Every structure is written in C-alpha cells, then in structure tokens.
Amino acid sequence: MAASLNKVLLMGNLTRDPELRYVPSGTAVANFTVAVNRSYKDTTGERKEDVSFIRVVVWGKMAEICGEYLTKGRPVLVEGRLKSRSWEGQDGQKRSALDVVATNVQFVGARGERTQTQGSGASGDAGTSDVESIDVDQEAGGEEIPF
DSSP: OOOOOOOEEEEEEESSOOEEEEOTTSOEEEEEEEEEEEEEEOTTSOEEEEEEEEEEEEEHHHHHHHHHHOOTTOEEEEEEEEEEEEEEOTTSOEEEEEEEEEEEEEEOOSTTSOEEOTTSOEEOTTOOOSSOOOOHHHHHTTOOOOO
16 A cells, blocks of 8 residues: 655634634534735746635644634644545535644744644743643544534
8 A cells, every 4th residue: 555644734824713613522623714825926027926725623622722812813833634525515516625634733923922832732921831732633533523
C-alpha cells in the first residue's frame, strides 16, 4: 500500500467570530473561516493578490478556547487535516465541502495579547499555561460535525 499524508498548515485572519456549539454528548465544536492571502505577479508583471476563504472545525477544549478568545480579524496559525463531506441540500441538489479539522490552533498577535500555542492553552505575558494539552482527535469521539 502506498503511503499517504493529510496535513494542512494555514496562517491567516478570521473572517468572523467563531461559532461555538455542543454536540448531544456535550463535546464542544467551533467553526470559523480563515482568509489566506497570496501575492503574485501575473504574466505582465503586475502584482496581484488572491484570497482563499477556508473553513476550520475545532473540537473539544480547544474549541471552547477558540470560542472564548478568537474574534473577527484575529491572525491565527492552524494545523490540521482535510476532511471532505457531502449532503443533499433543501433543493435536492447534492452539495460537498472540504474543511480543515484543526489539531492545533495558535493565536498570533502582538506581545501582550493572550495567545494559544499548540493546544497547550491560553497564556498571557508571563507565558504560563492555564489549560492542559489535549489531543483534538480523541476529543471529537468520531461524532459528526453539527452544521
């Protein structure tokens, strides 16, 4: 069998505040969209900018932390994996989407802002952690994404 790899790293800004929900088992799930910019020169040498909007899903304690501390416009570094999903819309049309299921979210910002590092919790200027490290995949418990 051939080896495979499903790993995503994104750095960008939130397009809106995270939406935090709880599945029936009580597990937290947050979703938000990250805008990622790419600058390049076209064939004429003119500088262009392309923006991609990428949906991110976070589970467990990390979802609660994201819901509490992240806000629209905040820069983040997201590490995770791609997950495809499909459903039938109200109009009967089949729809599909590709999301990033985050395993780590790092809050990026100016010194003095509260930051989140590698799933280890929120920390202030002193650099102390007030939340234990978690394994986001274990927190998800195999439940479906509720949206």
